[in-house]
Amino acid sequence: MITDATTRITRRFSELRAAGELGIVAYITAGDPSLDATHKFVLALADAGADVIELGVPFSDPVADGPTIQRASERALKSGTNLRGVIELVRRIRQTSQVPLVLFSYFNPILQMGLENFAKAAEQVGADGVLVTDLTPEESGDYHGIFHTHNLDTIFLAAPTSDDARLQKISAASSGFLYLISRTGVTGVKDALPEDLPGLLRRVRNFTQLPVAVGFGISLPGHVSVLGGLADAAVVGSALVSEIEKAPSLEAAATVLADRVRSFKQAGRRGLSRREVAP
Amino acid sequence: MSTQLTIPAAVPGRFGPYGGRYVPETLMVPLFELERVYEQAKSDAVFQAEFASLLKNFAGRPTPLQFAARLTAKFGGPRVYLKREDLLHTGAHKINNAIGQGLLAVRMGKPRVIAETGAGQHGVASATVAAHLGLQCTVYMGTEDMARQALNVARMRMLGAEVVGVESGSKTLKDAINEAMRDWVTNVRTSHYLLGSVLGAHPYPTMVRDFQSVIGREARQQILAAEKRLPTHLYACVGGGSNSIGLFHEFLKDDGVKMVGIEAGGRGNGLGEHAARLAAHQGFTGARPGVLQGTYTYVLQNEDGQIAATHSISAGLDYPAIGPEHAWLADQHRAEYAAVSDLAALEAAKLLSRTEGIIPALESAHALAGLIERLPQFKPSDLVIVNLSGRGDKDMDTYRRLLDEKV
Numbered sequence: 174m175i176t177d178a179t180t181r182i183t184r185r186f187s188e189l190r191a192a193g194e195l196g197i198v199a200y201i202t203a204g205d206p207s208l209d210a211t212h213k214f215v216l217a218l219a220d221a222g223a224d225v226i227e228l229g230v231p232f233s234d235p236v237a238d239g240p241t242i243q244r245a246s247e248r249a250l251k252s253g254t255n256l257r258g259v260i261e262l263v264r265r266i267r268q269t270s271q272v273p274l275v276l277f278s279y280f281n282p283i284l285q286m287g288l289e290n291f292a293k294a295a296e297q298v299g300a301d302g303v304l305v306t307d308l309t310p311e312e313s314g315d316y317h318g319i320f321h322t323h324n325l326d327t328i329f330l331a332a333p334t335s336d337d338a339r340l341q342k343i344s345a346a347s348s349g350f351l352y353l354i355s356r357t358g359v360t361g362v363k364d365a366l367p368e369d370l371p372g373l374l375r376r377v378r379n380f381t382q383l384p385v386a387v388g389f390g391i392s393l394p395g396h397v398s399v400l401g402g403l404a405d406a407a408v409v410g411s412a413l414v415s416e417i418e419k420a421p422s423l424e425a426a427a428t429v430l431a432d433r434v435r436s437f438k439q440a441g442r443r444g445l446s447r448r449e450v451a452p
Numbered sequence: 453m454s455t456q457l458t459i460p461a462a463v464p465g466r467f468g469p470y471g472g473r474y475v476p477e478t479l480m481v482p483l484f485e486l487e488r489v490y491e492q493a494k495s496d497a498v499f500q501a502e503f504a505s506l507l508k509n510f511a512g513r514p515t516p517l518q519f520a521a522r523l524t525a526k527f528g529g530p531r532v533y534l535k536r537e538d539l540l541h542t543g544a545h546k547i548n549n550a551i552g553q554g555l556l557a558v559r560m561g562k563p564r565v566i567a568e569t570g571a572g573q574h575g576v577a578s579a580t581v582a583a584h585l586g587l588q589c590t591v592y593m594g595t596e597d598m599a600r601q602a603l604n605v606a607r608m609r610m611l612g613a614e615v616v617g618v619e620s621g622s623k624t625l626k627d628a629i630n631e632a633m634r635d636w637v638t639n640v641r642t643s644h645y646l647l648g649s650v651l652g653a654h655p656y657p658t659m660v661r662d663f664q665s666v667i668g669r670e671a672r673q674q675i676l677a678a679e680k681r682l683p684t685h686l687y688a689c690v691g692g693g694s695n696s697i698g699l700f701h702e703f704l705k706d707d708g709v710k711m712v713g714i715e716a717g718g719r720g721n722g723l724g725e726h727a728a729r730l731a732a733h734q735g736f737t738g739a740r741p742g743v744l745q746g747t748y749t750y751v752l753q754n755e756d757g758q759i760a761a762t763h764s765i766s767a768g769l770d771y772p773a774i775g776p777e778h779a780w781l782a783d784q785h786r787a788e789y790a791a792v793s794d795l796a797a798l799e800a801a802k803l804l805s806r807t808e809g810i811i812p813a814l815e816s817a818h819a820l821a822g823l824i825e826r827l828p829q830f831k832p833s834d835l836v837i838v839n840l841s842g843r844g845d846k847d848m849d850t851y852r853r854l855l856d857e858k859v
Contacts, residue, residue, distance in 0.1 A: 233758040234626065234744065236633040237476040243620060255756035280474055281743045285757030307474045307743065332478035334640060339480060357478050358638040 180301040180326050181273040182349040185224050186384040186405060195401050195441035196224035198386050199434055200277065200410030201417065202245035203228045204254025208262050210423050214430055215262075218413075219272035221431035222438040224406065225350075225386075227304065230259050230278035237306045239361030241411040244418065256282045256291070264298035275302040275328060275349075288316055292323040302326030302349045310346035317346060328352055333373055337380070344381035351383045352408065355390050361411045363390035366399055374403045394440035401441070409437055465654025468783060470776035473653040474743045475633075482640045487655040489560055494662070499559070503552055507666065510584060511540050511547045515667075517674035517837070522807045529827050530685070530834035533678070534810070535671050535699065537841050544813065544842030545667060545695045546577035546648055552663035554581035557644035564588040564643040568632040570597055570625030570691065571768035571815060572604025573842055574648030579613035581646075589613040592631040594623040597767045604846050622761045625691075625771045629745050649692025650775035653746030657776050664698025671837055672702050679835060686711045688839035689818040690789065691727070691768045693775035695841035700787060710788065713778060714822030716764030717791035723752065727762040729774040730782045730789035741779070749776040765794035765850065766814035768842075796821040798854050801844060813842035814850065 189196045199218045203211045215226055231249035235242060256278070263274055276295060283291050283305065295303065303325050308316065310329060320327050326349030331340055334357060344351060353374065356367045367373075370387070377385055387400055388408030397407045413430055420426035464487075465471050473483060493499040507513040516539065520532040537545040550567075557565050565587050569575030575591040582589035591608055595617040598605050608615050621627040629651075636645040650657040650664075675683050686703060688696035690713035703709045718726035723738035729750040732739060738760050742751040752760040752772040764770040781787035792800075797814055800821035805811045812820065819838050830836075844851065 233621065234630050236630050236745065237637065239634070250758065255758075257756075279743075281751070281753070281759075282757035284743055285740070285753070285755070306476055307746070309473065309475070309477055309480055311480075312472055312474055330477040332476070332480075334478050334481045336481055339477075343477070354476075354478060357640050359634045 180324065180349060181271060182225060182275070182301045182326050185273050186350060189224060189405065190384070195397060195404065196386070196406030197222065197397070197434060197437045197441055198225040198227060198388070198406050198408040199223040199413055200227040200229060200408060201413055202231055202242060202249050203259040203262055204231055204249030204252050205245040205414070205417060206248050207252045208254060208258055210426070212262060212265055213423060213427050214417070215266050215272070216270060217427040217431045218434050219270050221434040223272065223434050225273040225275060227275045227277040227408070228259055228262070230256055230276060230282055232279040232282060235279065237359055239359040239411060241362070241415050241418070242360050245414045256286050260294050260298055260300070263295070263300050267299035273301045274299070275304055276300050277304045278306070280305050280308050288319045292319045292325060295325055296323040300325065302328050304328040304330070304352060306330070310342045313346060321348070330354055331377055333357055333367070333369070337376070340377055340380040344383065347381070347383055349383070350405065351377065351381055351385050353377055353385050353387045353404070355387050358389065360389055362392040362415065366390065366396050371403055394436050397437050397440035398443055401443070407437065407441065465658065467777045467780035470747070470749045470779040471654060471657055472748050473746065474748065475653045475746045476637060478637050478640060479653070483653055483655070485560065486556070489556055490655055490659050493556060493559065499555060502555055506551045507548065511551060513540070513666065514670045515539050517671055517678065519678065520808050523804070526807055527827055529830040529832055530836045532823070533675060533837045534808070534840045535667060535837055537667060537695065537839060538810065538812065538816065538843035542573070542577045542580050543845060544573040544577070545664060545698060546574040547580065548666055548698070549648065549660050549663040549694060550574070550577035550581040550646060553644065553646045554585050554587065557587060557646070558585055560644060562642060562644040564590070564639070565646040566590050566592070566632050566635050566643050567646045567648060568592045568625065568628040569648065570628065570770060571766065571813065572597065572601040572608070572846055573768065573813070575613070575615070576604050576607045576611070578646050578648070579608040579611035582613065583611045590635065591615050592618050592628040592635070594618045594625060594628050596623040597625065597628070600850065601767055601846050602849070624762070624767065626759065633745065649694040650697050650777060651692040651745065651747060651773065657747065660694055661697045661701055661777065664694050665701040667695065667698035667839065668700060668702030671699060675835070675837060681835065682706050682709055683837045684708070684710060684834045685836045686839070687714065687819045687823045687836060689714050689769060689815045689841060690774060690778060691716070691771050691815065693778045695839050697775060697777055699837070699839045704786065711781070711786070712822060713787055713789045714818045715789060715791040716766055716769035716818060717793045718763040719794055723754065724761045725763050726791060727752070727764045727770050727772065728791035729772070730778065731791040734791060736791055744773045747773070747776050749779045750774050765797065766818060768813070768815040769818060790822055792818055792821040792825060796825065800824055801851065802854070810840065811844035811851070812840055813844050814847045816841045
């Protein structure tokens with residue numbers, strides 16, 4: 174489903190398609206270690222060429238996340254981060270950057286703010302889309318209508334276990350892009366991409382015209398190269414979050430985040446030459 | 453209320469607005485498969501015969517409904533019967549559900565089960581059934597609970613299960629469920645998540661209730677045989693709510709039967725001091741409808757929707773959410789919910805031990821404490837069933853400390 178007003182997300186993916194380039198979606202947890210730090214990190218990621226930035230809203234019980242993002246959520250909650258703070262951060266980012274921004278959350282914080290209140294606020298500050306980890310098309314009746322009214326893309330997850338009927342449903346409920354989970358499991362760095370990923374991507378393509386971003390376990394430029402010609406974007410999360418965790422200072426973290434994204438981007442552009450079939 | 457969801461009527465897995473399926477996409481098809489296999493099993497005579505046979509010959513059903521003569525005399529009020537789930541193999545009602553789901557795992561061809569546990573009773577039941585059916589078993593348990601229920605940890609290991617300590621969050625039941633869900637989402641093709649209470653995404657709340665409803669079916673027949681009338685009141689403790697819904701369910705059609713679920717009041721009314729989700733009327737704060745671990749129900753949480761820490765002396769009741777069917781029964785005033793303190797539960801455990809010769813689990817002691825607090829409201833003609841969901845062996849360290857301090 175496409176909303177009337179095209180979001181920054183859709184525009185960015187059209188540009189990427191026109192250039193034959195694989196996009197990089199960068200995830201970091203907002204408020205890790207503070208919202209000010211996240212502000213710096215987002216601008217550094219955008220400058221380095223990140224095509225879409227996912228701002229993770231910290232949650233006390235992140236069941237879909239591995240240890241790296243669990244620890245980031247704990248740090249963010251400890252620094253007092255809440256959903257309103259993250260929305261305010263989006264407003265600050267928008268003062269200087271037009272990078273496409275997705276709010277990535279578990280359902281309960283959004284539900285407690287109220288779907289309408291949240292959607293209205295997110296639209297006002299200039300967020301482009303929302304992805305809720307523990308919300309599937311079946312349970313998104315209210316959510317869907319409200320978010321599209323407020324010109325927010327609704328991004329849903331597809332998984333290796335999703336059958337054809339579900340892929341159809343997920344595709345119909347999604348806008349902006351479709352987020353394909355590469356493997357059964359939680360978020361986290363892995364050495365290799367699953368062997369059945371190309372087949373999975375081809376199956377997903379049968380059901381959607383939307384750009385497809387692949388995430389979970391992508392941590393190396395080599396992973397990104399492999400996706401060239403298969404996916405529209407690679408999502409890099411835990412690999413970036415662990416750089417923030419390891420860095421000796423915020424400045425050092427911002428620098429290394431930018432370096433990592435540049436090398437991913439480079440791999441994304443190289444991926445172009447491998448592109449056999451334009452989607 | 454802004455957090456109220458619009459839910460179409462009569463959706464499977466919904467109890468009024470509560471319940472549902474709020475999980476990462478990876479788990480959706482496995483949940484559908486589980487629902488389908490369970491629906492088939494329900495009407496399959498072979499499955500039902502296997503289930504009944506294991507309940508009888510392995511777990512030791514039916515359990516007695518015992519008239520508590522000395523307790524009744526002491527109370528000078530209602531006639532009190534105890535449903536003796538504590539006499540089951542492994543020492544608690546948890547085995548009923550573990551047998552049912554273990555059989556389903558076998559049907560689905562899944563060689564491994566994952567379980568979470570708080571007090572350790574569900575972990576022991578799962579490890580027991582896994583051993584009996586030849587399945588591998590991994591149990592997640594918060595490290596705080598491992599310390600306070602050390603005996604059950606040893607039992608699970610003796611049975612061949614792998615017990616994984618969970619260090620995150622409050623190191624209790626909620627965190628064990630998070631970790632079990634992470635294992636499940638990773639190994640979903642080979643593992644069945646043997647969830648131990650009426651929590652989580654559909655079909656768990658319905659399926660676990662069905663497996664536990666044998667408690668109420670037996671109790672109803674037994675009380676009619678013994679007293680030639682229905683009870684006036686049912687009392688049961690409520691953590692997630694499986695023993696209570698197991699007792700209540702068969703009596704829902706009997707309008708005159710009052711049902712009371714007793715929650716953990718912990719050591720105070722403030723958020724973080726208790727695990728009372730449906731006792732706002734007693735001043736317990738912090739519970740609102742929300743989504744936790746797959747289901748929409750009353751959840752203890754802060755203003756921002758972050759899940760709150762809980763406290764209870766009883767590991768099995770120390771959980772921030774309540775089964776969605778209980779939330780609906782409460783909203784409709786079909787069942788009543790209240791909380792009692794740690795201290796009241798300890799006193800009730802001592803009383804039952806010395807009056808009836810039964811050392812109850814701390815969880816079950818809450819149910820009895822709830823009855824004791826309301827004794828002045830009862831008539832001598834009232835007839836009460838208290839669900840004695842488990843025995844107290846696992847709590848002996850806590851009881852021993854109580855005796856050292858106070859006797």
